[in-house]
Amino acid sequence: MSILVTPQTKILVQGITGSFGARHTQLSLAYGSQVVAGVTPGKGGQLFENRVPIFDTVAEAARATGATVSAIFVPPPFAADAILEAVDADLDLAVCITEGIPVNDMVKVKRAMQGRRTRLIGPNCPGLVTPGTGVDSHGGCRIGIAPGYIHKAGHIGVVSRSGTLTYEAVWQLTSRGVGQSTCVGIGGDPVNGTSHLDIIKLFNDDPETHGIIMIGEIGGSAEEEAAEWIKLHCKKPVAGFIAGATAPPGRRMGHAGAIVSGGKGTAAAKIAAFREAGIGIAVTPSEMADTLLKMM
């Protein structure tokens, strides 16, 4: 029915008392997600919104509440430490929303995570949503900052580096009455925890996911690697869109990872790789849902 998280998943929030973390925790609670704990060092013993217990450490929070997933809203200078604290507590999943983490901090984090059981999503990502079956997909699992109400429970998997483009694709699906299994924003940084390919493999193995929308953008070669695998192994229809065809080379387009450098990471190369792999190409971002639905 979904990948990575289900409506029953117990979530803890690192940085729950910061304004950003607090706002989105409220929204997740309102969506019906199981936010069971918060972590803010020094505020252990207090309650968030009179209902969610706050702890000083992730380990304590996980032990006391059974939380298996962390949403991280910690400011950039402290985010690497926060991620590794979640890893140290052996959580299943850490979802880091924070934008602006130094690249070298993430290089160290990825190295330190080798051989550990925790999966990282992000950083600089909108998080993930497994929609619920209530009104406006209420009762789902919302981790991060995506708007919950645009979703609808169903069978399409969405994976993207961009937040608002993910919402765009999800909304196109929902507006056509087509629901989603899980929607994952993997983030726009050059070093991230989970790649397009990792998510595609999970969707491929999930019996409840029947089709996939993969949204990429200029920079790096993660889309090409995913396309290569899809060509050989993916059993499900995949439609794709690549943003940044008009981006000038050598300029970072908002996301730290969205840059064409040394002639590498162009939209043209990624679109060619998609085509070669039999991925349906959405010529404009308005056609992401329709491109997939035509293939199904």
Place this chain on the structure above:
Amino acid sequence: MNIHEYQAKQLLAQYGVAVPAGDVCATAEDARTIAEKIFAQGGKLVVVKSQIHAGGRGKGTFKSGFQGGVKLCKTAADVFEKATAMLGQVLVTKQTGPEGRLVSKLLVADAPAIKKELYLAVLLDRATSRPLVMVSTEGGVDIEEVAAHTPEKIVKETIDPAVGMMPYQARKLAAALGLKGDLINPAVKLLLGVYKTWWECDASMVEINPLCIITGADGKESLMAVDAKVGMDDNALYRHKNIQEMRDLAEEAPLEIEASKFNLNYIKLDGNIACLVNGAGLAMATMDIIQHFGGNPANFLDVGGGASREQVTAAFKIILSDPNVKGILVNIFGGIMDCNVIATGIVAAVRETGLQLPLVVRLEGNNVQAGKTTLKESGLTIISGDSMADAAQRVVKAVG
């Protein structure tokens, strides 16, 4: 953020990397003084290098007609003459675009006798999420050409960030560069120093091209970073006060500086349809869809996830400062952000700026009906777009 060559060499020198003796200056008199010092210390040739954030300086042309942004001189008088011709002039290179860059600083340095030019760079390998040190015996030329035609001449060493670059890795690279005998140990020191500069300064890239084997007056060979290019990871600048001070605002587009004051991510392009979008991916996609329907985007502009009314007004002012702009497309997917707040911001901005150009707005998401009503009841001529495709087609048509 990029820094100048002279600043890059200052950083490298702090990590024990050998660079030619020299200094930076802003007047021809100072250029002469630096040159006199180099000649007095036994230098035979002095190079005068324009300091701009763009490559191709040597083959560039000044708008004054003077050829070459990098000049070799045999006398201090010649240095004075060349410096006079370069300072205060606009240099056009293959990387600056036709508008060129004003040269206000020169690096005046010893030009040692070069026996061989090599290549060295440190960068992030996105595929492995690890640092990568790259060398080639083919220095002094465009490395992309080498990569395209003779990739076997590029040798790479991946660094484990847990331990950093190890001396044995530097020795492997030195061997790959064909260095032998007395050059091995200095090469190891230099390679480790360049890596350390990259890592400790949070650089996004350090490129030494050329890295030179030079022959001293005594006939002894040594290694030196004759040119250097360093880019910084903007996310890490907060922890490097000394590097923040190296920012040269004259090298940045004025509108981009203005945008950064409001936390707006703006990049100017050549087209005539401006766009204002929330989210980097959607902003890129909006540029793409404008072009798809036959228009030309004038900019990339991401107002971020929580745009305020002040930000929207600032964004409009920045967009309208570009004289090429003939129409505006606002594309907002208000997931959490209230569409009505955005609509109110748009109305205020249009009133405040007295906007005369066609404006197409596509709003979707949270509280969208209230937002659309606000736009409609404003009495302003705002064209509403239903989908991204519809909005893009409307703005392209309006601009004509």
